[in-house]
Amino acid sequence: MYLKQKRSWLSIIGLLFAVFVIAAGTFHSSQAQAAKKSKKVFLVGMEANYPPFNWTQQDASNGAVPIQGSNLYANGYDVQVSKRIAKRLGRPVEVAKTEWDGLLPALTSGKIDAIIAGMTPTPEREKTIDFTRAYYNSKQIIVVNKNSKYAKAKTLKDFKGAKLTGQLSTVQYDLIKQIKGAIREPAMRDFSSMRVALQSNTIDGYVAELPEGYSMAVADPNATYINLSGKGGFVLDKTESQEAIGLRKNDPNKATINSVLSKLPNSEQSRLMQQAVKEQPQTSSQGNWFIDIWQQYGGMLLRGIGMTLLLAIVGTAVGFIIGLLIGIVRTIPAPKKRLQRYLINFVNWLLSVYIEVFRGTPMIVQAAVFYYGAAQAFGINLDRTTSALIIVSINTGAYLAEIIRGGIISIDQGQFEAATALGMTHFQQMNKIVLPQAVRNSIPAVTNEFIVNIKDTSVLSIISVSELFFTGSTIAGQNFQFFHTYLTISLIYLIMTFTITRIFRLIEKKLNGPKNYDLMTNDFQIATPKIAGK
Amino acid sequence: MEKDNILTIQHLKKSFGQHEVLKDIDLQVQRGEVMTIIGSSGSGKSTLLRCLNLLDDATAGEILYNGQNILDPNFNRIQYRAKVGMVFQQFNLFNNLNALENCVVAQTTVLKKNPAEAEKNALAQLEKVGMGPYVKAKPAQLSGGQKQRVAIARTLAMSPDMILFDEPTSALDPEMVDGILDIMKDLAHTGLTMILVTHEMGFARDISDHVVFMDQGVIAEQGSAEQIFSSPKNPRTQEFLQRYLKRL
Ligand SMILES: Nc1ncnc2c1ncn2[C@@H]1O[C@H](COP(=O)(O)OP(=O)(O)OP(=O)(O)O)[C@@H](O)[C@H]1O
Numbered sequence: 011m012y013l014k015q016k017r018s019w020l021s022i023i024g025l026l027f028a029v030f031v032i033a034a035g036t037f038h039s040s041q042a043q044a045a046k047k048s049k050k051v052f053l054v055g056m057e058a059n060y061p062p063f064n065w066t067q068q069d070a071s072n073g074a075v076p077i078q079g080s081n082l083y084a085n086g087y088d089v090q091v092s093k094r095i096a097k098r099l100g101r102p103v104e105v106a107k108t109e110w111d112g113l114l115p116a117l118t119s120g121k122i123d124a125i126i127a128g129m130t131p132t133p134e135r136e137k138t139i140d141f142t143r144a145y146y147n148s149k150q151i152i153v154v155n156k157n158s159k160y161a162k163a164k165t166l167k168d169f170k171g172a173k174l175t176g177q178l179s180t181v182q183y184d185l186i187k188q189i190k191g192a193i194r195e196p197a198m199r200d201f202s203s204m205r206v207a208l209q210s211n212t213i214d215g216y217v218a219e220l221p222e223g224y225s226m227a228v229a230d231p232n233a234t235y236i237n238l239s240g241k242g243g244f245v246l247d248k249t250e251s252q253e254a255i256g257l258r259k260n261d262p263n264k265a266t267i268n269s270v271l272s273k274l275p276n277s278e279q280s281r282l283m284q285q286a287v288k289e290q291p292q293t294s295s296q297g298n299w300f301i302d303i304w305q306q307y308g309g310m311l312l313r314g315i316g317m318t319l320l321l322a323i324v325g326t327a328v329g330f331i332i333g334l335l336i337g338i339v340r341t342i343p344a345p346k347k348r349l350q351r352y353l354i355n356f357v358n359w360l361l362s363v364y365i366e367v368f369r370g371t372p373m374i375v376q377a378a379v380f381y382y383g384a385a386q387a388f389g390i391n392l393d394r395t396t397s398a399l400i401i402v403s404i405n406t407g408a409y410l411a412e413i414i415r416g417g418i419i420s421i422d423q424g425q426f427e428a429a430t431a432l433g434m435t436h437f438q439q440m441n442k443i444v445l446p447q448a449v450r451n452s453i454p455a456v457t458n459e460f461i462v463n464i465k466d467t468s469v470l471s472i473i474s475v476s477e478l479f480f481t482g483s484t485i486a487g488q489n490f491q492f493f494h495t496y497l498t499i500s501l502i503y504l505i506m507t508f509t510i511t512r513i514f515r516l517i518e519k520k521l522n523g524p525k526n527y528d529l530m531t532n533d534f535q536i537a538t539p540k541i542a543g544k
Numbered sequence: 545m546e547k548d549n550i551l552t553i554q555h556l557k558k559s560f561g562q563h564e565v566l567k568d569i570d571l572q573v574q575r576g577e578v579m580t581i582i583g584s585s586g587s588g589k590s591t592l593l594r595c596l597n598l599l600d601d602a603t604a605g606e607i608l609y610n611g612q613n614i615l616d617p618n619f620n621r622i623q624y625r626a627k628v629g630m631v632f633q634q635f636n637l638f639n640n641l642n643a644l645e646n647c648v649v650a651q652t653t654v655l656k657k658n659p660a661e662a663e664k665n666a667l668a669q670l671e672k673v674g675m676g677p678y679v680k681a682k683p684a685q686l687s688g689g690q691k692q693r694v695a696i697a698r699t700l701a702m703s704p705d706m707i708l709f710d711e712p713t714s715a716l717d718p719e720m721v722d723g724i725l726d727i728m729k730d731l732a733h734t735g736l737t738m739i740l741v742t743h744e745m746g747f748a749r750d751i752s753d754h755v756v757f758m759d760q761g762v763i764a765e766q767g768s769a770e771q772i773f774s775s776p777k778n779p780r781t782q783e784f785l786q787r788y789l790k791r792l
């Protein structure tokens with residue numbers, strides 16, 4: 011009667027596992043279907059977070075283009091150019107929203123067809139990819155605060171002592187070296203970060219291109235920019251202030267694309283850019299900023315939360331199963347037969363390599379290697395979400411394996427001996443006696459992993475998974491309300507982690523069972539026991 | 545008269561590394577007898593019991609169970625262990641399971657009994673040791689004496705041919721010892737084969753059919769309870785028993 015409620019642990023775990031396999035399977039097949047349908051899509055990589063070149067918006071207005079794998083849209087100068095090219099190629103166009111650092115690997119690994127992202131053709135980059143002719147001729151500027159002493163600067167000399175930065179791995183960041191006496195702060199990942207840094211006065215300015223100056227001046231009334239392309243300004247090759255389209259080496263479409271671009275004279279470029287500046291997302295803050303953010307971006311935030319939760323839940327659950335299986339294997343007593351012993355030793359060795367590697371390297375690196383590296387080296391093309399799920403799972407598995415092994419070996423030897431003496435096999439002992447205790451003891455650590463996963467999946471933005479943090483930076487890139495947006499995001503993180511801590515407390519309580527037991531008086535109690543129990 | 549031996553131990557040796565703990569043990573255990581092993585600490589009593597149910601592997605020799613050598617690599621250890629129970633000094637209950645589940649789990653997994661039948665049997669065994677009211681209690685909620693009762697019920701629930709007891713009362717408070725000894729006395733009368741390691745000399749004298757005195761890894765003397773306790777021949781046995789009598 012008490013037993014019927016109790017299912018075997020392994021069967022529950024098996025069930026969980028099956029659910030995830032099926033879920034992952036259907037998920038994957040729907041992705042595969044989408045991929046098949048859009049086989050001929052011209053997929054353009056850009057940050058979609060660098061107005062007026064490119065930005066993210068929530069509808070298709072002003073001729074925006076869908077962002078792959080989401081129901082968001084991209085628009086901006088780059089998008090308009092992309093559309094012209096796609097039209098000429100006779101293919102529908104979509105945008106792959108990709109972090110700046112992810113653009114080159116995404117192109118070389120075949121995840122995208124072209125980079126149209128305001129990228130300058132540097133010799134460095136030309137080593138790995140090809141560039142078309144320029145599609146925009148730009149000017150170099152420094153964005154500063156209006157009320158700062160640099161607002162009146164005219165030449166590079168005036169920036170002596172200024173704390174300056176630029177985007178990581180850009181020409182602009184290198185240009186800071188030309189300013190004598192300026193302090194070159196560490197490079198930043200994206201423009202959102204630089205804008206926040208400028209608003210909070212942690213930097214005095216950042217080097218960018220003219221369109222960013224237009225944008226910033228529109229978006230932030232306290233900002234202005236200094237044009238430094240003339241005399242006393244930056245010295246650079248003509249190509250260094252041009253933007254071109256990045257293609258894989260020997261792309262057969264290069265000639266066609268060049269011919270499209272040749273019909274884009276400076277005047278037309280300028281017209282397109284002006285239009286982009288006009289159409290780029292504007293701050294629309296009237297009334298309460300918190301309500302504004304939710305009204306405007308509620309859907310995006312919810313999807314971001316959903317993705318973060320999906321990654322954390324699946325990652326922790328699958329990681330837990332991996333950890334359990336490894337824990338069981340790693341505690342198998344040494345077999346008598348020599349061959350079996352060698353085999354077990356070998357498997358144990360492999361497992362410890364797995365654990366060391368995944369615990370010993372940052373998840374952000376694992377994600378980049380797995381997602382871009384696998385495609386580049388072996389031509390394996392997994393979609394982002396699947397890759398992210400796999401990375402989080404095996405990463406969590408590596409941590410939990412050791413925790414569960416600790417839980418298993420901490421159970422006193424006597425219980426193993428008693429179970430052995432009753433004739434139970436290693437797996438029966440594990441299933442009925444050892445794992446329930448090890449699992450119970452590992453719950454605090456699993457809770458911890460879960461919370462870490464909720465927060466640390468933010469590093470998966472490197473492979474452009476739109477989890478909550480990535481969503482946050484997209485929103486901040488649109489509304490320029492960095493402080494408020496990130497405050498909202500942190501609040502959401504806090505609520506999620508707090509809720510999960512509470513839920514796991516409840517699970518823990520449930521597993522501990524009742525604090526007190528009832529004395530039983532049942533049918534079997536024929537006579538009062540001869541020796542009264544104490 | 546043909547003897548019915550449940551166990552025949554021949555030239556049994558056990559070493560831990562260089563340290564030879566059991567040196568050439570020869571011993572016969574008759575079906576249905578209560579055999580007590582006494583001896584000073586470190587003489588190898590526990591090691592012998594552990595070799596008998598294969599928790600430790602003997603280094604050399606033979607252990608015949610109903611004529612079959614249990615040390616044979618092809619011998620079915622699982623079946624044997626299910627038939628030979630063991631009660632430990634430290635109880636070794638399964639901490640995640642309540643008293644009833646402790647007595648059910650091996651029945652369903654090892655003996656493949658259906659849960660209802662296993663549960664009924666477990667309840668009956670728990671009743672027998674006076675633990676009927678405590679079926680729902682977890683080990684952490686029980687006293688030492690109660691834990692040992694559950695452990696005995698757990699072994700009994702397997703319907704064993706033989707039970708090995710390794711100092712079942714040594715970890716108990718004195719006032720709980722008698723309760724456990726009474727249960728064992730009752731069991732002895734049911735005709736179960738019992739091998740018991742104990743320091744309770746009075747009890748050993750009362751219930752044993754066969755007493756074995758071990759000293760430094762060998763059987764120094766064995767015989768009936770009457771013979772060993774009343775007129776021990778070996779000077780070491782005499783010395784050992786003297787020490788106990790003095791303490792009493
Ligand atoms: N796993 C082991 N590894 C090494 N030596 C061991 C091991 N188990 C027991 N021994 C040694 O074997 C000897 C006999 O131990 P055993 O536990 O059989 O003694 P015992 O007669 O049961 O003593 P006690 O009355 O104190 O329980 C001791 O010297 C002990 O140190």
Ligand SMILES: [Mg+2]
Binds near residue numbers: 589590591
């Ligand atoms: Mg002992």
